[in-house]
Amino acid sequence: MRLSKLFGSTLREVPAEAEMTSHQLLLRAGMIRQLAAGIYSYLPLGWRVLRKIEDILREEMNAIGGQEMRMPSVHPAELWQKTGRYFEAGPVLVRFRDRSQRELVLGITHEEVITDLARREINSYRQLPFTVYQIQTKFRDEPRSRGGLVRVREFTMKDGYSFHADLADLDAYYPKVYQAYLSIFQRCGADVLVVEADPGLMGGAASHEFMLINEAGEDTLIICDSCGYAANADSAVAKRKELRKEEERSVEEVATPGMTTIEEVASYLGVAPERTLKAIFYMAGDELVFVTIRGDLEVNETKMANLLGAAELRLALEEEVAGAGIVPGYASPIGQQGKARIVADESITSGNNFVAGANKEGHHLRNVNYPRDFGVDLLSDIAAVQEGDPCARCGGKLRTTRGIELGHIFKLGIKYSEAFGATFLDSEGQSLPLVMGCYGIGTGRLMAAVVEQSHDERGIIWPVSIAPYHIHLIALGNSPQVGDHAESLYREMQAKGYEILYDDRDESPGVKFNDADLIGIPLRLTVSPRSLQAGGVELKLRRAKEHEIVPLGAVDHAVQELLS
């Protein structure tokens, strides 16, 4: 490709809307352009990168038995109503009507469509197991897109689905996908950390996320350096600090005028925060939920939402709390049955003689004990893991970091097959639901992640595997000799099968070098009067500092060596 003819140009200045490094570089290098919030065009250079990522995805998915197929992006709403996700998904799912008033949605993922297909196509255990996948456009009307390609509304996703006769077979297949994913990310040049994750709206028993460690990432990760435990903060668990149990004393009311926060109450009464019970109120849909947790801990809202099976969860307003007959700031878990659903973190069992609210303005209670003094509707682990907490597995110190989710794999189980009645007959003639797994990777986000990880102050540094071209050929000066050599080198390398971008523009050396560094093609060849005088062509790897001069006849060999 001749740079003089390439559609899409490099930008000297950073567009004002770009904050994240990958966003800035992809825009500046002429790879992508924004059309609307979270909606991007891929220019020829960016598109080549994306297609190379797709090719790697295909190879790796095919290698584990995946069959590529393609499903539509517009779905009948009915399909989504069957699983209930029509309502659970909320405004992220775009809904509209066609000319005959049929309700339609834009697919945010394809469990519904594939399960509906499987229901029709699969009758017998003899057809199992199988895996299908597609590389297809999704539209999710995100509350907020951000960071260029990191979080967009329209995006391309590789989504795969496997179907099994039983859970054991899914369990046996799942690690193969896991390995294939590791291989995909490694080949694309993205260093990932696999973490245990929260399946969320997808449902199912277990899931793993493949995360790129990055400060600008949207997810908080919990990591144990001593045993290797790694989890998304939304599902991470830690060992709880057990408090010394004292002899249970009887409940005693104390005046705490104006003290409504744990810090105020604890210091006023001279007790440690972990010797108090915190009360937090949520609205799950339109139900008021009273959460009680040890004073030194925080609630993890994702764990909460999962526990309650709530699609929508938000902090309750003070009026909503007061309206239920509970005194905000002095709420007590005692005697609240019927006013709200009472949810407790397991930490309330880890100590006793707690300070809690008295449900009376300006008063708290000492020596509150569970279950002696109050009952709860649900008792579970809903505490957020914090930096420095002890690891649940080995007791080591947990640390937190941020990450970008590049891939997510789920053991779905029978959630969808049950909803659709997707069953098969086993060898004994018994009708059973199909057991499913699903596996997703966002291609554009992966592209952005590689840039996040692999760049310097001058621009992108593509790995050979997904670089838009292998070679960036630069001709300097306007001497006919240079021009002729560059032209014939361009043709020769093209004929040998190299993907080569030839900067044939009449630009100054500085412009050409800077553009080459910005675009980030792995190998740069320079032909100039100076290089010819030195004996040939200058070769330089984008990631290297030094260059070498190679005679014209030996370029092919040297290139082959450098690119492998």
Add this chain to the structure above:
RNA sequence: CGGGGCGUAGCGCAGCCAGGUAGCGCACUUGUAUGGGGUACAAGUGGUCGGAGGUUCAAAUCCUCUCGCCCCGACCA
């Protein structure tokens, strides 16, 4: 959805407070010179100032409404 910021030429910005018929840098076009890290000089092209309404003799500038974009948070398959 809550908080903050910004919409003026393809990109980056000034002008707005104190209304008077739009400017700078880069890019682009042409020419000359230059030719190893965004080269110099000269001459040019390009904008209904996001949109609508209002105030005024006069609106990029003041007022009202509206649309869009970014950042933080909420949310996140």
